[in-house]
Amino acid sequence: MKLFDGGRAPNPRRVRVFLAEKGIEVPLVPVDMGAMEHRGAAVSSRNPLQRLPVLELDDGTILTESVAICRYFEELHPEPALFGQGALGKAVVEMWQRRMELNFMTSVASAFRHIHPAMKEWEVPQIPEWGEANKPKAIEFLRFLDGELAAREFIAGDAYSIADITGLIAVDFMKPARIHVPEDCANVLRWYKAVSSRPSAAA
Amino acid sequence: MKLFDGGRAPNPRRVRVFLAEKGIEVPLVPVDMGAMEHRGAAVSSRNPLQRLPVLELDDGTILTESVAICRYFEELHPEPALFGQGALGKAVVEMWQRRMELNFMTSVASAFRHIHPAMKEWEVPQIPEWGEANKPKAIEFLRFLDGELAAREFIAGDAYSIADITGLIAVDFMKPARIHVPEDCANVLRWYKAVSSRPSAAA
Numbered sequence: 548m549k550l551f552d553g554g555r556a557p558n559p560r561r562v563r564v565f566l567a568e569k570g571i572e573v574p575l576v577p578v579d580m581g582a583m584e585h586r587g588a589a590v591s592s593r594n595p596l597q598r599l600p601v602l603e604l605d606d607g608t609i610l611t612e613s614v615a616i617c618r619y620f621e622e623l624h625p626e627p628a629l630f631g632q633g634a635l636g637k638a639v640v641e642m643w644q645r646r647m648e649l650n651f652m653t654s655v656a657s658a659f660r661h662i663h664p665a666m667k668e669w670e671v672p673q674i675p676e677w678g679e680a681n682k683p684k685a686i687e688f689l690r691f692l693d694g695e696l697a698a699r700e701f702i703a704g705d706a707y708s709i710a711d712i713t714g715l716i717a718v719d720f721m722k723p724a725r726i727h728v729p730e731d732c733a734n735v736l737r738w739y740k741a742v743s744s745r746p747s748a749a750a
Numbered sequence: 751m752k753l754f755d756g757g758r759a760p761n762p763r764r765v766r767v768f769l770a771e772k773g774i775e776v777p778l779v780p781v782d783m784g785a786m787e788h789r790g791a792a793v794s795s796r797n798p799l800q801r802l803p804v805l806e807l808d809d810g811t812i813l814t815e816s817v818a819i820c821r822y823f824e825e826l827h828p829e830p831a832l833f834g835q836g837a838l839g840k841a842v843v844e845m846w847q848r849r850m851e852l853n854f855m856t857s858v859a860s861a862f863r864h865i866h867p868a869m870k871e872w873e874v875p876q877i878p879e880w881g882e883a884n885k886p887k888a889i890e891f892l893r894f895l896d897g898e899l900a901a902r903e904f905i906a907g908d909a910y911s912i913a914d915i916t917g918l919i920a921v922d923f924m925k926p927a928r929i930h931v932p933e934d935c936a937n938v939l940r941w942y943k944a945v946s947s948r949p950s951a952a953a
Contacts, residue, residue, distance in 0.1 A: 595894055615845035622837035634825035642818035677880040
């Protein structure tokens, strides 16, 4: 198999961090998203939506969507469990993975894509007003998360999960989006320090 | 257990259709979203994000996020499998569930929330330009989906799955969002006729 990878972009990194936590090595095919190579033939023929990452299995089967690729590896290599264990545990991780993605990462990404000059070709039409409207949404979510993290170590409970990976990626994405974690969100800052210190964060 | 339900809104309906496909009955607590009851104490104390549906288990455990609630029931009642079977099957359903949600339903919802006058209190600030920008995104995705559905019966393969439920809900949501399935998308129209004719669609 091979993984078409997109370097610094958030979703490709999400899969690399996940694989590092699992201790799985997959051959990477680098794709230069800065040079728009994800809109070239190699990616488009495999994923007409022209997004990365893309996993190609040995029989040619294509999997796209970072979380779907992660789930494939979770099923093949269940330990350590990064999608939770048991009916309730799996549902709680899914709930938090979605909250981190839909309420937080999406807001950060929208701020970046609709405001940053480098995104003009990517997000058409770029609507700066919509980008700005997303900044307070991201901050509001972090304040909610800060209260939640007062009572536990990781996003979805006492164990590290894919919800932490999405959170790590989203907080790192705040930098180019020019949004800052409020200084009084001590629990978020403690959690971020812990997850960004894990070896997987360098993936 | 009890399910705090939001009537016609897309995410509450997604869970009801899922439960109907599984043949599971859960006591519903109706919440009048038109009267903004989802921002009242009963919902806010259970889900500070003030979104529906919310599942409360007998021990008081709270689960939110429609897809997380569905996964909980999938784990407890695996048949019929609506999240796929086997590592690859589960990953393919996840890929399509995400594509249907992130590339299609989100576009329809953004058009509705940022344009419809009834959403003024819900979406602050309402940005009509962003709403309009989402209409062609929804149509573009439907054209991609139409090509995919030429080769198979359901969204994620030969079996009905949660990806079909998300798709059904999103197409129905196009009506208040004032977006129309292009008449030449014959495969999408054939698929929509099939999934909306199932008894679960009335849930």
